[in-house]
Amino acid sequence: MLKVVALAGNPNVGKTTIFNALTGLRQHVGNWPGVTVEKKEGIMEYRGQELLVVDLPGTYSLMANSIDELVARNFLIEGNPDVVVNIVDASNLLRNLFLTMEILETGLERVIVVLNKIDVARKNGVEIDVKEMERLLGVPVIVTNARDGTGIEELKRTIVAMAEGGIKTRPIIPTYEPEIEREIEHVSRALENTPLSARYNLRWLAIKLLSRDSEVIKLVLRHLGKDKMDEILGHIGEVEARYKRPLDLIIASQKYEFIDNLMHRFVIHERAEGTTLNDQLDRVLTHPIWGLLSLALVFYALFKFVFTLGTPMQEFLDNSFASLGTTVGEHIGSETLRGLIVDGVIGGVGSVLSFFPLVFLLFVGMSILEDSGYMARAAVVMERIMRKFGLPGKSFIPMVLAFGCNVPAIMATRTLEDERDRLITMLVNPLVPCSARMVVITFLAGAFFEEHASLVAVGIYFVSIFIALLSALILGKFVIRGEESPFVIELPEYEVPSWKVAIIHSWERSKEFLRKAGTVILVGAIAIWYLSNYPVAMGSGGSYAERIGMALEPITKLMGLDWRAAVSLIFGIIAKENVIATYGVIYGVGEENAALVSLMRTAMTPLQAFVLALITTLYIPCIATIGAIRAEAGSKWAGVATLYNLTLATIIGVLVYHLGTLMGW
Numbered sequence: 206m207l208k209v210v211a212l213a214g215n216p217n218v219g220k221t222t223i224f225n226a227l228t229g230l231r232q233h234v235g236n237w238p239g240v241t242v243e244k245k246e247g248i249m250e251y252r253g254q255e256l257l258v259v260d261l262p263g264t265y266s267l268m269a270n271s272i273d274e275l276v277a278r279n280f281l282i283e284g285n286p287d288v289v290v291n292i293v294d295a296s297n298l299l300r301n302l303f304l305t306m307e308i309l310e311t312g313l314e315r316v317i318v319v320l321n322k323i324d325v326a327r328k329n330g331v332e333i334d335v336k337e338m339e340r341l342l343g344v345p346v347i348v349t350n351a352r353d354g355t356g357i358e359e360l361k362r363t364i365v366a367m368a369e370g371g372i373k374t375r376p377i378i379p380t381y382e383p384e385i386e387r388e389i390e391h392v393s394r395a396l397e398n399t400p401l402s403a404r405y406n407l408r409w410l411a412i413k414l415l416s417r418d419s420e421v422i423k424l425v426l427r428h429l430g431k432d433k434m435d436e437i438l439g440h441i442g443e444v445e446a447r448y449k450r451p452l453d454l455i456i457a458s459q460k461y462e463f464i465d466n467l468m469h470r471f472v473i474h475e476r477a478e479g480t481t482l483n484d485q486l487d488r489v490l491t492h493p494i495w496g497l498l499s500l501a502l503v504f505y506a507l508f509k510f511v512f513t514l515g516t517p518m519q520e521f522l523d524n525s526f527a528s529l530g531t532t533v534g535e536h537i538g539s540e541t542l543r544g545l546i547v548d549g550v551i552g553g554v555g556s557v558l559s560f561f562p563l564v565f566l567l568f569v570g571m572s573i574l575e576d577s578g579y580m581a582r583a584a585v586v587m588e589r590i591m592r593k594f595g596l597p598g599k600s601f602i603p604m605v606l607a608f609g610c611n612v613p614a615i616m617a618t619r620t621l622e623d624e625r626d627r628l629i630t631m632l633v634n635p636l637v638p639c640s641a642r643m644v645v646i647t648f649l650a651g652a653f654f655e656e657h658a659s660l661v662a663v664g665i666y667f668v669s670i671f672i673a674l675l676s677a678l679i680l681g682k683f684v685i686r687g688e689e690s691p692f693v694i695e696l697p698e699y700e701v702p703s704w705k706v707a708i709i710h711s712w713e714r715s716k717e718f719l720r721k722a723g724t725v726i727l728v729g730a731i732a733i734w735y736l737s738n739y740p741v742a743m744g745s746g747g748s749y750a751e752r753i754g755m756a757l758e759p760i761t762k763l764m765g766l767d768w769r770a771a772v773s774l775i776f777g778i779i780a781k782e783n784v785i786a787t788y789g790v791i792y793g794v795g796e797e798n799a800a801l802v803s804l805m806r807t808a809m810t811p812l813q814a815f816v817l818a819l820i821t822t823l824y825i826p827c828i829a830t831i832g833a834i835r836a837e838a839g840s841k842w843a844g845v846a847t848l849y850n851l852t853l854a855t856i857i858g859v860l861v862y863h864l865g866t867l868m869g870w
Contacts, residue, residue, distance in 0.1 A: 207248075207255060208256045208287040208288070209256070209259060209284070209288075210227075210249065210256050210257065210258045210259065210286065210287065210288045210289075210290060210364055211259050211284070211286035211288070211289045212261060213261045213264075213289060213290070213292070213304065214301070215263055215264070215265050215300065215301055216265075217263070217294070217581070218263070218292050218294040218321055218322070219294070219321045220260060220263060221706075222703070223290075223357075223360075224245060224247065224258060224260040225706055225709050225710070226357045227247065227258050227360070228248060228258050229247075245260035246260070249364070251362070251364075252365070254365055256288075256365070256368060259280065261276070261277040261280055261281075262274075262277050264277045264304065265300070265303065266304060267281070267308070267311070269418050269421075281311060282311055287315060287367075287368045288316075288317065288368050289308060289316045289317070290316075290360070291305050291308055291316060291318050291319065292321050293305060293319065293320060293321065294325075294697075295320045295323045295325065295326035295331070296322050296325040296326040296329055296331065296698060298326075298472065299465060302467075303460060303461065303464060305318060306460055306463070306464060309377060309378055310378055310406075310408070310412065311406055311409045312405075312406030314374050315372075317345045317347060317360070318342060318344055318347070319346075319347050319349050319356075320347065321350070322698070325698045325700075328698075331473070331474055332472075333472055334471040334472075335348055337470060338471040341377060341467055341470060342376065342377050343374055343375040343376045343377045344376050345363050345372065347359055347363060377467075378408070379460050379463045379464070380463060381456065381460075382459060384444075385415075385455065385456065388411075388415055388444055389408060392410075392414050393410075395429075395437060396411065396425070396429075399428045410424075410425065412456060414437060415441055415444075415452045415456060416452060416453035417438075417441070417453060418453075422434070422438075483699055487582065491582050491586060493586075493589060497586055497590075500586055501667075503574070503579065503583075504663060505660075505663050507567070507570045508662050509659050510566065511563055511567050511647075512563075512651070512658060512662075514566055515562040515563040515566045516563075518562035520559075520798065522558065523555075526551060526555030527555075529551055529555070530547045530555070533546060533547060533551065541738075544734065545731070545734060554727050561719065563643065563647055564640045564643065564715050565711055567643060568640070568710070568715050569707050571605075571608060572702070572707040573707050576700065576703065576706065576707065577699060577701070577702050578697045578698060580605060581697055583601075583605070584601040584602065587601050588601060590674065591674060595629075595677055595682065596630070596674060596677035596681070600629070600630040604637055604673070607635075607637035607638075610640060611635050611637070611639045611830040612830055612833045614634050614639075615834055615837055625685050627837075627838075628680075628685050628838060629677050629681055629685055631834055631837060631838055631842070631846075632676070632680055632834075632845065632846050633674075633677045636669055636670075637673055638669050638822045641780060641781035641827065642781045642822050643662075644782045644785060645777075645784045645785055645821045645822075646662050646665050646666075646818050646822065648785050649814045649817060649818045650662045650665075650818065652802040652805060653811040653814040653815070654811060661815070665818055665819055665822060668819065669819075669822045669823065672823065672853070676849070676853070684845075728779075733776055733786065733790045734790050735749075736748065736749040736750040736753070736772075737791055751768060753772055753775065754767075754768025754769060754771045755768050757771035758771055760855070763858075763859045764816050764820065764858035765810075765812065765813045765816055766820075766858075769808070770817055773785075773787035773788055773791075777824075778827060778828060779827065779828055780828075780829075781827055785801075788801060789801050792804045811870070812862065812865040812866070812870045813862070815861070816862050819854075819861060820854050820858045823850060824855075825850055825851050825854075826847070826850060831843050831847060
């Protein structure tokens, strides 16, 4: 059985970079059992040995305030990892060591502290006596810089040695003021003669009870019973009355004091003179006006990068699928089978797969922006705007994730503590264009607005985001009322992104696109082909697809769109990429991009193409997204999201088309 290594740390400490450095490409991304929170696992090889590395969600503590914290805590305590690697940011030790103390307080002994970003700390005038830090903490401390590989070999060697029991540790644990220590001892004794003593560190349980941790209270209640639990909670209330403050705040404050005193023994602060480049950049990138202009320019550059590099690759793949279809078709005698394979499978799936370079490059660009530290600045800039629309500032991160895929973005709302914030963010999230809808946007923008494709694509994105913000304002005022939560975000140091890390990360994200092409989109393409060819072939008005489209055409006509658009939008609910695949199958030229563009240009004006791109972005979320909302918030809110998006898209489609017509577009 593989030894298990858990990676724990705050957000933005370089945990993902170290995970990639340890595991390379041998990774798997799924969900934690029972919750829709991303679970990353990978295999680390070292001198013929293999270990399973689990990348825990980034968290600042091990409280039960969010699902991410709960997942990380449960795995550390219940998962029995053989080694815990705690990654800390050397440039922000006080905050990072809070999680370190929380981990050591659980009673875990096989812990390795990884001191990452030491170069940033030194640039800020901070020197760390690593040997003294290691002696005081009682666990190995390893200095790394995962971007250039510094310390990774030593880290692997230490992990393997510790997993095999070759390294003994004597971890330090925080101590508190005498009165708090007496209360910890008092509660610990109450738990001694229970089954909990065999499974948990009683001191840790006592501290969490004193902090009124909801999950620990439920756990202890099951073993002690309501009367005993009420007695303990009553006693805690008496202590809090004496302090006139909640004990969780007192314990946290005293833990920070303990860490601060400890740091004075191994941290040397030197004065950093002058204004740093970091400060100068932040003055521009977080400025209310220049920051917003910078944000627009950055995203325009992102799409320019995607189009410039991706279009030639997209055309190459498109031509390759066209050639494949022609070659395969020559060897199939049956006209029906040839139509299914060439037009349905190769044509439908090929028309979507040809856009893989664009999707992959979008993920690369997003990864570079994240790793550089820019996205945190973008969050600060957008927070000022989002707050005016009643959307909580913390929601910016799930909104940014939605550019890749709405499903993990909706999962990311679990990090929001307030239920109101979570629901609003979840409901407006599908209005942010994901990579699947980027396929439709880039195709239509490139086909109908050639020279201005990037500008049109960025315009659709900004319109969608504005509509999402406006929807948040409406939902917050009339549907989901409540108080807005404060916005707190860490601004990490700017760093030069690693292309290797960006490519690995982007590959992990874009594999889902390929998986969908081989499953959902394949099934959809075959279904589209069948509906387009039975009971009679397309063109006679008697095919199932034409019947469905004609039935819905009175509605789509209001938006200037014909029955083909109606059919494509229906299949787009399965997967948004199917919108283009449907047109390819309907016209019988699915694998020939140039031919499809030519035919669509004869049947559609640029205004109609713009409306179709906008409607595809705004209408019913894909099945996977609806399922994610249902899993997170229940069937009621999944239904609300579906009905709201459909109504909103219809109204906007009608308005944009008729306004454009009046203006002579």
